[in-house]
Amino acid sequence: MRRTTRLFEIIQLLRAARRPLTADALAETLEVARRTIYRDIASLQAISVPIHGEAGIGYVMRAGYDLPPLMLTVEEVEALAVALSLLARTGDSGLREAAGTLQGKIAGVLPREARRPIEAPSLHVSPWGAAAPAGVDLGLVRRAIRDERKLAIAYADEAGRQTRRTVLPVAVIYYVEVTAIAAWCELRQAFRHFRADRIRACSLLDADFHGRGAALRTAWSAERGGVPGP
Structure with missing residues (x-):
């Protein structure tokens, strides 16, 4: 979690809390060390966010404090x-x-x-769409793309034939009926699109491709003519 996001989360947690929150409680919720919370609280207090704390009791935010409103039409x-x-x-x-x-x-x-x-929405969206894939956590795939980490997948083609691949994921494409993962396939030495519903297993590898993600996405996009295909 980025620091700016974490600072926003701390403000939201304290605004919603009905009792003081300890540094330990905040650290557990945000999955960071307690000393990180101490530093973040000090940073917020330095920019006049009205957070008050007392050792052994926890932190509270002054009643009535609000974030500046978003200016949206x-x-x-x-x-x-x-x-x-x-x-x-x-x-x-x-x-x-x-x-x-x-x-x-x-x-x-x-x-x-x-x-x-x-x-009180007046605009509604049909829930019909792609089913959640059983063999792959798309959150793990998105993480691999962000961190430029390789994935090991077990993949079944349309006929049910299974192969194991090591891939360098570059994009996730959300179609209406199915989700696809665009990746450089080390087995085929080419870009391939893997349907998420045909992935039987997926794991994050220690191997990475740091510094290559942007170039791979550019090459993939150029190969597809800028239009992701199935």
């Missing part, structure tokens, strides 16, 4: 509400959960009159 809020709802159709459970928490955070900092498209 009604159409921008509606676009956001629809976009977050559409994530449920990707079959990516991690993105679906993130969409729910993001929606709450955005509603919490919007002016009251601008929250209606989120709190």
Whole structure:
């Protein structure tokens, strides 16, 4: 988690808390060390965020403190509400959960009159879409792309024939009915698209391809003519 994101999370947790939160509790929730929380709290206090703490009791935020409102038009809020709802159709459970928490955070900092498209929506999205794949955690794939780590996959083709591949993932493509993973395949020495619903197993390898991700994505995009295909 990036530091700016963590600072925002600390503010949100303290705003929502009904009792003081200890550094240990914050550290456990955010999955960081207690000393990191101490540094983050000090940084927030240095920019006049009204956080008060006492040893052995915990931290509290002064009542009435709020983040500056987001300046969004009604159409921008509606676009956001629809976009977050559409994530449920990707079959990516991690993105679906993130969409729910993001929606709450955005509603919490919007002016009251601008929250209606989120709190009382008039625009709805059908839940029909790609099913969540059974053999691969798409969150793990997204992590491998971010960290430029290789993946080991067991893959079955349309006829059911299985192979084991080591791949360098570069993108995830969310189609209406299926999700595909674009990757450089070491077995074929070429870019390949692997349907997530045909991946039987997937694991993160210690091997990496640090510094090559951007170039690989450029080459993949150029090969596809800039339009991701199945």
